[in-house]
Amino acid sequence: MGMLRGVPRTVRLLALGAFLNAVVSFTFVYLFVYLVGPRGLTVAQAGVVSGVGGIGLMAGNFTGGWFGDRFGHRRALLTGACVSGAALVVLPALPVAALYGVLPLAQYAAGVVRAANAALVAVSVPEGGRRQSFALTRFAANGGFAVGPPLGALLAARFSYDWLFVADGAGTLLFAVYAARILPARGTALSAPVHDPAAPGLWRELRARPAVLVLLAAIVVVDLVYRQQYSTLPVFLADHGHSAQLYGWLLALNGGVILCLELPAAHALRRRAPLGLVGAGLLLVALGYALLIPGAGVLLAVAMMLSLTLGEILYKTPATAYVADQAPGHLQGRFQSLYAGASISGQVLAPPLGAAVYAAAPALLWPLCALLAVAAGAAVRAARRLPGRGARQPVAGKGPQAGTGSPERAPAG
Template sequence: MRALREVPRAVWLLACGTFVNMVVSVGFAFVFLYATGPRGLGAGAAGVLVGAGGAGLVAGNFTGGWYGDRFGHRRVLLCAAVVAGVLLAAVPVVPTPALYGVLPVAQYASGVQRAAQSALVAVIVPEGVRRQAFAVVRAAANGGFTVGPVLGALVATRFSYDWLYVGEGVGSVGLAWWTARVVPAGRGGMSRRGRSGRGEGVWDALRARPAVLVLLPAIVVIDIVYRQQYSTFPVFLADHGMDARVYGTLLAVNGGILLCLEVPVAVVLRKRSPLRVVGVGLVLVGAGYGVLLVGVGVGSAVVMMALLTLGEALYKTTATAYVADQAPEQVVGRFQSLYAGASISGVVLAAPLGGGLYAVAPGVVWPVCAGLGVGAGVVVLVVGGGFRPRRPYPFPPPGAAAPSTPPLLGAPPAGPRRS
């Protein structure tokens, strides 16, 4: 397929390394069991440890792009991956009290690595190909994480939880080694403006791109809504007589749809207005939770998960590429960091907000989720021009005349395109 052939070879190779790394990056998913099992912590103390690690991950995503703009995205990715790998591999020999410092720092480094990788893809891929490129990397990550938890559970039960962290540490260092080989040192560095410190600052750039300022809060809202499937949703299923086997099957539906559709969807819709695609995706996520208002059963749960996953396939890749396309050269990393942090904010916020509401008023959770999701999508659609005819995406090639009037909120800023 021609659209996929346009994705640079370095991105395909980076996706291969991401797949392998994600297969072994399951330690954090087992932290609670590890803390309450081999480490002998109580549920409350284990919850604090998990929360601290999640906060570190989100903080790393928010700040990784700042480092990349200053020191180079490739260099930051390599350093962060090595730091995370060394700390994770050392977990088995770290005293239990020290875990409260080691795991959050390791997760912070993992977050920096994630943001740096996203920015690295953005700078080595030309505009107009980024949707396909991000879809390829995301598909590799999703594929790896589909396999990883199954293997992780096998290793933990047959051998030891310790090996999960050793494996994840080795995988993180291995990703650094692989990235150093497949991405040349001259690529993924800071821009000339970044080196000199001159050029448009990140806040000035955001103010000049109000659509991005609207999109980022919408992504925070939808991530909190989307991640209810990992917290309140399984409790809801259990309360209605559906056990862990049903929940596991639903997660398999999620992974299967993503693996089959995410790349084709990105290719087919690559010339569509990005904010329209994102807006429809957010509406579908909200509509998925709305299905639970119709009735409770396996059928409605499957439809709900299918809508959530289709919405994810529409909005996540497209929004990532859109933010990259909107970023001036000197702040690509910071734009990607803002998006990366917003896109996983639910890791910290979803469970306490959703769980607290479910404990007080369980019947209110799904109407709220549906309303927030659909509302966020409608806002993005309005900002992107709604359903009014718009000029196709991608935008005119270099040399095209700049508009004489201010662009619509959903349109890119005037000026030369970056390659």
């Protein structure tokens, strides 16, 4: 298929693994229900446990790339998957007090896996040709998440919520076995550490690439805005008389459009400058929330979700690939970690900040979200004039092959 031309076999196999792992990654959806239900925690206690787990996930994303750069991305992924899987398998048997330590450990390890997986995709493809590879892995993960929650609901109804954690942990351990089989153990950029004590450090390399710093800051801002759809949006819709069914259909619309359009969009726009696409995507996110300012009609809500989704398609894959193309080889994991952490920061920031604004001044939330996303998009578009590494553009019909990326070149995602 033309859309996958140039995507190496290793990346296709990693994408399949990402799909299978996402299918069983359903515990985060039902964690709060599990804590206040079978575990008997109060809402406040469940909020604390969930919160420390989210902090662990974000910390794993922000710092996990160091392990890959120091010890090899393959080893980081396998270790993280084993730790996360083992912790989830035993979690139902642990006392409540232990959850405060084991859950953030499992989430931290999952964050390391996410950063390592992105770095593995990056080092499998030469710079300038990575957009479609990252689009494929996003497509696979989104497809798995579309299947996972309904499957988890059936498992919980048929057996118990405890089995969700056992299944998630066992599936993560099987993913580690699968990854160990498909990723070469030695002799390639996938497995070799790239630590070089004499090479410039992370912050020196980032200062030499101010456009990357602007992009990372913009992603933190827009993720805070984007993830309001999972926290304050359903409350807003309910307050305007809509049932949970409308919210469910909006999320289904989001997932369906991404699955249908992300790969074709990555292929069609592969020659377009990445920061221009990212900036346009952030402006579409702004437009989506601006559509809610007049009210919460069904047509406005649908238009909002379409704009948000198209914005996500435009900005997420090119942003990942741009950060990877800008990274020096010895810091690929840490550059991917910074982007991975920025791209999920909204999971921790969006619910409390959005809820605080909505409680204090409901009419202010959506204009503020739109303004923040506009500022982020404008900053990224302005960053096109800042210094950065140039990335070679892929030649039509001559995609990169697996293993051609070298540690000296900036692998990307």
